[in-house]
Structures are given as structure tokens and as C-alpha cells.
Amino acid sequence: VVHLITGGAGFIASHLVSALLLRGHDVVVFDNLALGNLQHLDAALASGHCTFMQIDCANLAEFRAAVGTSLDGRRGFAIWHLAANSDIPAGITDPHIDLRDTFLTTFNALLVMREFAIPEFHFASSSAVYGDFGDLEISEHAGPCQPISNYGAMKLASEGQICAALESRGRRASIFRFPNVVGTPATHGVILDFVNKLRVDKNRLPVLGDGTQQKAYLHVDDLIAAMLFIAEVGPAKINLYNIGPRDAGVTVRFIAECVREVVSPGAEIIYGRGNRGWVGDVPRFRYATDRLAKLGWEPSLSSEAAVRRAVRDVAASFLL
Ligand SMILES: NC(=O)c1ccc[n+]([C@@H]2O[C@H](COP(=O)([O-])OP(=O)(O)OC[C@H]3O[C@@H](n4cnc5c(N)ncnc54)[C@H](O)[C@@H]3O)[C@@H](O)[C@H]2O)c1
Numbered sequence: 001v002v003h004l005i006t007g008g009a010g011f012i013a014s015h016l017v018s019a020l021l022l023r024g025h026d027v028v029v030f031d032n033l034a035l036g037n038l039q040h041l042d043a044a045l046a047s048g049h050c051t052f053m054q055i056d057c058a059n060l061a062e063f064r065a066a067v068g069t070s071l072d073g074r075r076g077f078a079i080w081h082l083a084a085n086s087d088i089p090a091g092i093t094d095p096h097i098d099l100r101d102t103f104l105t106t107f108n109a110l111l112v113m114r115e116f117a118i119p120e121f122h123f124a125s126s127s128a129v130y131g132d133f134g135d136l137e138i139s140e141h142a143g144p145c146q147p148i149s150n151y152g153a154m155k156l157a158s159e160g161q162i163c164a165a166l167e168s169r170g171r172r173a174s175i176f177r178f179p180n181v182v183g184t185p186a187t188h189g190v191i192l193d194f195v196n197k198l199r200v201d202k203n204r205l206p207v208l209g210d211g212t213q214q215k216a217y218l219h220v221d222d223l224i225a226a227m228l229f230i231a232e233v234g235p236a237k238i239n240l241y242n243i244g245p246r247d248a249g250v251t252v253r254f255i256a257e258c259v260r261e262v263v264s265p266g267a268e269i270i271y272g273r274g275n276r277g278w279v280g281d282v283p284r285f286r287y288a289t290d291r292l293a294k295l296g297w298e299p300s301l302s303s304e305a306a307v308r309r310a311v312r313d314v315a316a317s318f319l320l
Helices: 011-022 038-046 060-071 088-093 096-115 150-166 190-200 220-233 252-263 290-295 303-317
Strands: 002-006 026-031 050-054 076-081 120-126 172-178 180-182 204-207 217-219 238-242 268-271
Touching (some): 002 011, 002 060, 002 096, 011 026, 026 038, 026 060, 038 050, 076 096, 088 150, 096 120, 120 220, 150 172, 172 220, 180 220, 180 303, 190 204, 190 252, 190 303, 217 303, 220 238, 220 290, 238 290, 252 303
Parallel strands (some): 002 076, 026 050, 120 172, 180 217
16 A cells, blocks of 8 residues: 655655655655755655655646556555645745645645545644633643634644545544654754754854743654554544643743753853744643543653754754
């Protein structure tokens, strides 16, 4: 059987590609390389069981043709849809970006699922669908969902489209609501941002906001394990789960201090004002992950341990 992965040259999906190959599956990757990098797939492509197609998943004709060619009569077992705009501030400036890369890619992936009779659909959603719940612990039943970024809005619309599509096609779907995910190869995110700033000026680390923003962070290795676990044992037709650590997260101040310690211990950290990094940034959120724990999965690293490990790995990746 063949697994189809959109956004497969990106940070998270390139780990998923490796994990599926390790399990003995064949994998086809679709990516327009706008944010991803083909180097992330070097080892996968060398295995002989991974095919790469550079296409825009928001273009239905291109997407269908690429799926037809790459399957070449073989049966597609699952679509793992991870292609999206991961640059949330860019999507605030121009809402078309999320309409196209975050929503239309999902809409098209569901049409492809129907056309090629692919039974399973697994989707990378986000805590951004919830909006700003302040200090309340957010369970999967929290509502109403009122996203405050175009990215979050288009993820929520994608979830709705998946539910509607599953009424008439497809056998099972997963909707994974990710927290902030950390690790290498980092393509974006606060750790990469801080490391890059200190590479430009080793004496100053400017931080967006006052550093009190507090969120949960999950290491990418834990995330992939959780996705595979839910896809395997999720009991419902649509399996919707928050995936995250079982703690209240860490502050931006903690991350800035960790990065300084590893990259440039003498640097001065310069905080901005207010508790939002940018418009559309949720300053605090707490995730309830009891549902996933009940299903039988817990992460191996806390937010603090995940951030510490990712800071070391991201910093080291620049020394290679
Ligand atoms: N990293 C996180 O903290 C986080 C948190 C919540 C959700 N997510 C979701 O997880 C998924 C993977 O995120 P990531 O952090 O690996 O980001 P990433 O940017 O590294 O990966 C996204 C990939 O999608 C590709 N892509 C974008 N638009 C495309 C299009 N129209 N056609 C084909 N390919 C396209 C990009 O080139 C990139 O390789 C995304 O759906 C993202 O929204 C990530």
C-alpha cells in the first residue's frame, strides 16, 4: 500500500515520511517547496521507496495528475495532509495565502481522496482553531471556536470540510490538533527565530512581546508517535484529538534564556511590549490532553524538556 503525504518536504512531514518508510510502507510526497526543502528528504529518496512530486496542491488539475502518475495503478491507503502556510504573520498581512495554502489544499486533497478511492485521511490541524481562551484549559469540546488568525480560521474550515466529506466518501479520518512543535530541521518558529537573531548579532536578542506569552511545546518525535498511534487505534470514524504535553507550557522568556545559554551566553535579551508576539498570536493557551491519555498515549518529554532538546539541536544544525 502507498501513503500520500502533502507538505512532505517540510519540518514535520519529513519526519512522518521517515517513520512510514521505517514501517515498510511506500510513500509519495507532494510539495511545492515554497517553505519546505528537498534536502529534508535525502535519506527517504535514497531508500527507493519514496517518490517526490513538486506540485502546488492548491491547483486541482496539477494535484490529480500527480496522484494518478505516482500511484500508477497501485492502491493509495491514506492521505496525510500536512501542506499548509506555516507563516502565520504572512497570512495576517495577506489572507489569500491561508485561503490557498491552508484551506484549498485541504479541499483538493479531499477531492483526490474521493477520485482515487483512498480510504483514510489524516489532517494536521492546530490549537489555533480555538482562538484565545485565556487561562482556561481547552478540551476538544471547548467552544465556540473563534480563531484570531486567518491561519486558524482556515484550519477550522478545513476540519469542517473533512467532516462533511467523510459523510459520503472515505472510511476514516484523523484530525490532529497540534500545539507548537519543536525540533529539527526547523523551518520556522520561535527557536529558529531566536537562534538566527543571535547569529546576526551575538550581543542582542530582541524578543517580540514582553516574554510572558506561555504555550505548550511538543517535540516532533513525540508528535509523530502520537499521529501514528491515533491513526492506528482511533476508534471513531473521525478521530479528533488535542496532541500535547501534560503541562501548562513554558514562557517565551524561558525559551529566550535557553537559546542565549546555548548560542551566546553574554547576549542581552531585549523585550518588547505587550503579551502578544504579533497580531493573531494567542498569548496563552493550556491544552487538555486527557482524551489522548485515555486512548493510551502520553508524550515522553515535557514542554521544558522538548524546548531544551530542540534548542540544542537547532543550534547544532548550524555548526554542521
Ligand atoms: N510546527 C508547528 O508548530 C505546527 C503547529 C500546528 C500545526 N502545524 C501544521 O503542521 C503541518 C506541517 O507544519 P510544519 O511546521 O512542518 O511547516 P512547514 O512549513 O515546514 O511544512 C509545510 C509544507 O507544506 C508545503 N506547502 C505549503 N503550501 C503548499 C501548496 N500549496 N502545495 C504544496 N505544498 C505546499 C511547504 O512547502 C512546506 O514544505 C502544517 O499543516 C502546519 O499548519 C504545525
